Amino acid sequence: IHIPEQLAVDAPLVFVLHGFTDDAMSIRDTTQMNAVADRYGFAVVYPRGTLDRDGRRFWQVGYDFHASETVDDEGFLVALAHHLQQTYQLSATRTYMTGMSNGGDMAYVMACRHSDVFRAVAPVVGTMMRSGSERCTAAPPVPLLAFNGTADGTTLYAGDMDNRDGWGAYLGTDAVIEFWRTQNGCTAMTMQPLPNPNAADPRHVEVYTSAGCRAPVVFY
Numbered sequence: 001i002h003i004p005e006q007l008a009v010d011a012p013l014v015f016v017l018h019g020f021t022d023d024a025m026s027i028r029d030t031t032q033m034n035a036v037a038d039r040y041g042f043a044v045v046y047p048r049g050t051l052d053r054d055g056r057r058f059w060q061v062g063y064d065f066h067a068s069e070t071v072d073d074e075g076f077l078v079a080l081a082h083h084l085q086q087t088y089q090l091s092a093t094r095t096y097m098t099g100m101s102n103g104g105d106m107a108y109v110m111a112c113r114h115s116d117v118f119r120a121v122a123p124v125v126g127t128m129m130r131s132g133s134e135r136c137t138a139a140p141p142v143p144l145l146a147f148n149g150t151a152d153g154t155t156l157y158a159g160d161m162d163n164r165d166g167w168g169a170y171l172g173t174d175a176v177i178e179f180w181r182t183q184n185g186c187t188a189m190t191m192q193p194l195p196n197p198n199a200a201d202p203r204h205v206e207v208y209t210s211a212g213c214r215a216p217v218v219f220y
Contacts, residue, residue: 017103187212
């Protein structure tokens with residue numbers, strides 16, 4: 001955990017979750033979120049997932065090969081949020097979650113089932129397992145900021161509903177975003193391209209912002 005100096009009482013708390021086979025210290029160093037927390041005045045915590053039967057660190061989001069794993073990550077993350085809020089006098093209404101890959105998948109799970117604790121999520125190259133999305137339809141509106149790439153070779157942009165890769169059936173990115181647009185009651189969407197400062201680089205970023213929502217949906 002990183003607590004900036006002279007942090008105000010009732011400051012926000014941001015969870016940053018590592019990816020499959022990764023670890024807390026690695027995602028801390030990769031994201032450099034401590035510096036962001038210092039700049040904007042919030043606490044940041046990097047939880048560690050447990051080791052699966054093959055010695056790989058993970059979050060339990062429902063991958064097929066984790067069907068026999070019994071760890072209660074949802075309960076752990078909720079309990080950790082309450083503990084940190086009370087211990088460091090952090091805001092119970094401004095606790096948020098982001099995560100990379102498997103950590104992003106977990107952020108979607110927590111948005112579906114524990115939005116009373118995690119009030120907004122920002123999954124990075126995350127997705128929703130089909131089984132998880134089917135249990136999420138009663139979720140309340142949750143602010144969403146999502147990042148995915150069309151050339152991602154692990155979290156396939158088109159999804160894998162036939163489970164060809166063995167992770168388990170999961171939704172395509174467009175379906176995930178549309179799911180949350182529907183959940184949040186959005187009525188319209190606009191797209192704004194971001195300029196690439198390198199004219200020789202063919203890659204580009206498009207930002208999709210939904211309107212008329214009970215909670216905002218923004219997709220990069």
